Amino acid sequence: MDLFCTCVLYLSIFYVSLCLVYLVRKRKSGHGTDLNLPPGKLGYWPIIRETLDFVMTSRGGTPEKFVRDRTSMYSPEVFRTSLLGVGNDVAVFCGASGNKFLFSSENKYITSWWPRSMVIAKFPTEAVDNSSKETGSTKMRNFILEFLKPESLQSYIPVMDSMAREHLEADWAPYKEVRAFSLSKKYTFATSCRLLMSIQNPTHVARLSHPFSLVTAGIMSLPINFPGTAFNKAIQGGKNIREELLSIIRRRKKEIMENEDMAAKDLLSRMLLTKDENGRAMKETEIGNTIMGKLIASQDTTSTAIAFVVNYLAEYPHIYEQVLKEQMEISRSKGPDELLNWEDIQKMRYSWMVACETMRLSPPARGSFREAVTDFTYSGYTIPKGWKTHWTVYSTHKDARYFPDPEKFDPSRFQGSGPAPFTFVPFGGGPRMCPGKEYARVQILVFMHNVVTKFRWKKANPSEKIIYSPNTTPASDLPIRIEPHTQAKDSM
Numbered sequence: 001m002d003l004f005c006t007c008v009l010y011l012s013i014f015y016v017s018l019c020l021v022y023l024v025r026k027r028k029s030g031h032g033t034d035l036n037l038p039p040g041k042l043g044y045w046p047i048i049r050e051t052l053d054f055v056m057t058s059r060g061g062t063p064e065k066f067v068r069d070r071t072s073m074y075s076p077e078v079f080r081t082s083l084l085g086v087g088n089d090v091a092v093f094c095g096a097s098g099n100k101f102l103f104s105s106e107n108k109y110i111t112s113w114w115p116r117s118m119v120i121a122k123f124p125t126e127a128v129d130n131s132s133k134e135t136g137s138t139k140m141r142n143f144i145l146e147f148l149k150p151e152s153l154q155s156y157i158p159v160m161d162s163m164a165r166e167h168l169e170a171d172w173a174p175y176k177e178v179r180a181f182s183l184s185k186k187y188t189f190a191t192s193c194r195l196l197m198s199i200q201n202p203t204h205v206a207r208l209s210h211p212f213s214l215v216t217a218g219i220m221s222l223p224i225n226f227p228g229t230a231f232n233k234a235i236q237g238g239k240n241i242r243e244e245l246l247s248i249i250r251r252r253k254k255e256i257m258e259n260e261d262m263a264a265k266d267l268l269s270r271m272l273l274t275k276d277e278n279g280r281a282m283k284e285t286e287i288g289n290t291i292m293g294k295l296i297a298s299q300d301t302t303s304t305a306i307a308f309v310v311n312y313l314a315e316y317p318h319i320y321e322q323v324l325k326e327q328m329e330i331s332r333s334k335g336p337d338e339l340l341n342w343e344d345i346q347k348m349r350y351s352w353m354v355a356c357e358t359m360r361l362s363p364p365a366r367g368s369f370r371e372a373v374t375d376f377t378y379s380g381y382t383i384p385k386g387w388k389t390h391w392t393v394y395s396t397h398k399d400a401r402y403f404p405d406p407e408k409f410d411p412s413r414f415q416g417s418g419p420a421p422f423t424f425v426p427f428g429g430g431p432r433m434c435p436g437k438e439y440a441r442v443q444i445l446v447f448m449h450n451v452v453t454k455f456r457w458k459k460a461n462p463s464e465k466i467i468y469s470p471n472t473t474p475a476s477d478l479p480i481r482i483e484p485h486t487q488a489k490d491s492m
């Protein structure tokens with residue numbers, strides 16, 4: 001039998017097994033009851049259901065279409081769908097009121113839930129049962145909050161600033177054309193490695209970065225573990241990173257025992273020195289998961305925001321000029337080698353409005369899922385216990401009711417009190433809101449300061465498509481032609 005037939009055979013067995021699992025689950029999940037479930041169709045294909053439409057609208061560059069089509073067909077408040085990797089019973093909450101409801105129902109009606117593919121990168125621990133509910137995530141969240149508290153954040157600003165300077169000098173300045181999307185990932189990943197684990201050696205950073213990019217590419221992919229799929233590559237990447245992280249953790253343990261000065265060095269050292277109320281230290285796997293969690297949550301999100309700021313500043317030269325004016329005023333108020341500080345960041349008001357408008361139109365994260373912990377009613381419909389709920393930026397960010405002329409790039413929307421509550425939600429909301437929001441804000445602004453005060457640029461491929469796979473991605477890596485200010489011509 002040739003390779004093609006073998007693949008078809010395996011895929012058929014896989015598909016039939018999934019159908020059987022689905023039929024068993026369907027019997028258990030309250031289908032066929034007389035509950036007033038949210039309207040929506042499940043799609044024609046067993047298991048795959050509406051996933052194809054979900055993927056195709058994203059790949060076609062209009063992820064909001066998936067939501068818009070269904071809100072106009074079924075209900076503007078909530079509709080039902082079924083997605084591979086999430087489940088057959090998914091209620092998508094829409095509009096500002098849907099966001100508000102979900103953000104304020106945590107632990108009352110719903111609890112945190114991540115698609116199974118999200119756990120592939122994790123170290124197995126006793127608490128993990130390979131499902132994707134809370135798995136020690138409270139402890140992880142606490143450590144991440146510690147890493148992200150305002151005093152810590154303030155101390156990261158000069159580090160981020162000096163790293164942005166070095167990055168632009170090494171990876172932008174020598175060239176006439178650069179690929180801004182890959183480079184922004186390179187910058188944010190190097191910063192995280194430095195702040196979390198004090199890893200500065202570029203070779204070591206690159207060794208971590210390759211398997212890590214496999215993980216981030218596969219983590220939100222369809223959970224099909226077959227050679228060559230993004231999911232399969234992510235599993236392999238996750239294994240490699242775990243090995244590398246364990247060796248970093250063990251090396252640091254040894255260093256701390258030999259030299260106490262290493263103690264307060266970074267998040268890794270702090271975790272190694274932490275003891276619980278019984279005097280027990282954190283397990284190596286828990287530490288690894290916390291670092292992995294922070295790297296995954298922050299990597300593609302912040303770098304995407306940075307890359308798209310670069311994109312929109314190229315498309316709107318008059319907005320670039322205003323950002324440049326704001327940033328030059330800050331530059332002029334400082335000595336030539338003086339690094340940015342917290343007060344400087346607070347002065348970057350217009351630049352932050354530009355970053356917000358960027359995240360409205362090109363959101364780095366699409367939303368997240370929860371699981372219903374009890375039956376509850378929303379807008380007259382019952383959401384049964386065990387269903388997944390989904391909020392998504394695509395139900396508000398491009399809705400003309402909240403953002404008139406929604407396709408227009410207009411940072412002034414964020415002036416004064418800004419958009420209506422629960423409409424601009426790139427970081428989510430409520431108790432589960434992204435804890436890295438401030439970190440991301442600082443990192444984006446530090447980068448903007450450096451890049452606009454050093455360069456002007458133009459898009460090398462003005463018709464470049466944006467795809468959502470599922471993250472917002474410029475199809476050809478955002479090539480831009482750059483020119484340092486000293487040589488910049490007025491015509492640029």
Ligand code: HEM
Nearest residue numbers: 297298301302305364365368426427428432434436439440
């Ligand atoms: C522009 C950058 C970022 C965006 C747009 C973003 C967006 C989000 C969103 C939408 C969520 C889901 C919230 C929810 O479930 O309702 C989230 C969760 C999370 N983010 Fe971010 N994020 C960014 C940067 C970061 C950074 C820099 C860090 C860490 C340093 C971080 C750490 C986390 C963590 C730990 C969670 C999970 C929180 C939980 O489940 O309790 N994020 N983020």
